[in-house]
Amino acid sequence: xMPGVSYILAFLMKLFGExxxxxxxxxxxxxxxxxxxxxxxxxxxxxxxxxVAITAVILDTFCIAExxxxxxxxxxxxxxxxxxxxxxxxxxAIEKNELKYYLIGGLFWGLAALFRPTIALYPVLIxxxxxxxxxxxxxxxxxxxxxxxxxxxxxxPWWIRxxxxxxxxxxxxxxxxxxxxxxxxxxxxxSSRSTDGLNYKQFDYSYKDNSEQQQNNVEIAxxxxxxENLFPKxxxxxxxxxxLGKAWWQINYPFYWKQILGVNFIEAxxxxxxIILLSIFGIVKFIKSKSKNKLALLPMMVILYFIVVYxxxxxxxxxxxxxxxxxxxxxxxxxxxxxxxYGIVEVLLKKVKKDSR
Numbered sequence: 001x002m003p004g005v006s007y008i009l010a011f012l013m014k015l016f017g018e019x020x021x022x023x024x025x026x027x028x029x030x031x032x033x034x035x036x037x038x039x040x041x042x043x044x045x046x047x048x049x050x051x052v053a054i055t056a057v058i059l060d061t062f063c064i065a066e067x068x069x070x071x072x073x074x075x076x077x078x079x080x081x082x083x084x085x086x087x088x089x090x091x092x093a094i095e096k097n098e099l100k101y102y103l104i105g106g107l108f109w110g111l112a113a114l115f116r117p118t119i120a121l122y123p124v125l126i127x128x129x130x131x132x133x134x135x136x137x138x139x140x141x142x143x144x145x146x147x148x149x150x151x152x153x154x155x156x157p158w159w160i161r162x163x164x165x166x167x168x169x170x171x172x173x174x175x176x177x178x179x180x181x182x183x184x185x186x187x188x189x190x191s192s193r194s195t196d197g198l199n200y201k202q203f204d205y206s207y208k209d210n211s212e213q214q215q216n217n218v219e220i221a222x223x224x225x226x227x228e229n230l231f232p233k234x235x236x237x238x239x240x241x242x243x244l245g246k247a248w249w250q251i252n253y254p255f256y257w258k259q260i261l262g263v264n265f266i267e268a269x270x271x272x273x274x275i276i277l278l279s280i281f282g283i284v285k286f287i288k289s290k291s292k293n294k295l296a297l298l299p300m301m302v303i304l305y306f307i308v309v310y311x312x313x314x315x316x317x318x319x320x321x322x323x324x325x326x327x328x329x330x331x332x333x334x335x336x337x338x339x340x341x342y343g344i345v346e347v348l349l350k351k352v353k354k355d356s357r
Contacts, residue, residue, distance in 0.1 A: 001173060004079075004111075004115035005073065005075055005078070005115065008025060008028070009021060009073070012028070025073060026071055026073075032078065032081045036080060039084040039088055040329070043084065043299065043325070043326075044056045047293050047295050047296040047298075048333055052333050053329075053332075055336055056325075060328050063272075063324070064267075065254045065256045065324075066324075068256055069255065075115040076255065076318070078115050079112055079115040079116050079119075080325070083108075083302075086108040086112055087299060089108060090298060091298060094126075094129050094298070097139070106146065106147035106149070106150030107150050109147065109150075110151040110152075110154025110155055113151070113172070114158070117173055118310065118319075120171075123144070123147070125301045125305060133294070155171070174213060178216075178314075179314040180219065180220060181222055181223045182314040183312060183314045183315070184226045184227060186237060186245070187245070188314070196226075196230060198225065198229055198230075203221060204218060242312070246310070247307050247311070247315075250310065250317060250320040251276055251320055252317070253272065253316075254272040254317055255317045255320070256317075275324075275327060275328060278331035278335055279331040280330075281338075282334025283334075285333070285337050286330065300326070300330075303326050
């Protein structure tokens with residue numbers, strides 16, 4: 001695991017003790033979750049308008065996962081918070097073309113990576129935005145160098161620690177074997193292992209004798225072995241699984257594993273499905289709009305990024321959670337479009353006025 005959560009917990013436990021530290025961790029997450037609503041408003045206002053931004057915030061407050069998640073001792077809340085700051089300052093940097101925003105962006109890029117290494121390829125999105133906005137090559141090089149230096153400064157203690165313990169450079173983490181192996185099973189059906197005709201006895205899969213690194217190497221080797229032998233036999237199935245299949249597993253259900261506040265799983269899933277459908281509709285309508293803001297391409301790509309980056313591995317709704325703020329923004333855009341198109345907003349306003357009398 002990346003050390004972000006450990007850093008925060010160690011600091012808070014030092015101040016408040018073990019139980020008090022965990023409580024403080026949850027309180028801090030609740031605060032960050034509240035601030036994230038304001039960040040959503042700022043991003044939404046920048047790429048759309050105030051009306052869309054406020055609507056997105058309202059839609060977000062009804063997402064039960066947003067209330068449930070801060071109670072967990074996991075990476076989600078911190079990671080989403082730092083990614084939102086990264087996106088906000090990326091938009092500022094692209095719009096204003098000033099070095100200071102790239103410097104700040106590099107800081108939040110590094111902080112986000114301390115919680116999850118999957119954000120490491122985020123600069124690819126910035127490169128695409130540079131091409132679209134025709135940023136000069138000399139400026140691209142300057143911004144890239146500054147951002148990389150700041151990112152490296154944030155990750156440097158982690159790199160030093162890894163080198164001292166493992167005697168080699170480990171930029172993020174070696175813990176990719178198990179998610180990669182699970183991802184090779186279509187629909188995560190591991191019962192197919194007994195009928196796929198492969199010889200797994202050649203791999204030393206003993207947890208007792210192997211170190212975590214050795215076990216990780218074994219899991220990666222089995223993953224490659226499965227793909228090399230099963231993909232040629234079922235190419236269509238595996239292509240669909242590693243694209244649409246895993247993408248569906250990410251977006252089809254919210255990150256909500258335990259019922260709270262009387263909201264059951266079916267209700268949470270139904271609301272999530274409505275948000276996803278509204279978002280798809282909003283993205284399509286926004287792309288077709290002649291007066292669209294080109295900056296909106298970045299949050300669109302962020303949504304796609306969080307789908308694609310997990311496709312080689314095990315995927316689920318939890319990994320799509322950091323993309324939900326941008327999904328909600330386009331949901332709000334789609335909802336307001338429908339409201340204006342069919343006069344829903346006016347009808348509701350008239351009803352409110354009538355009831356108030």
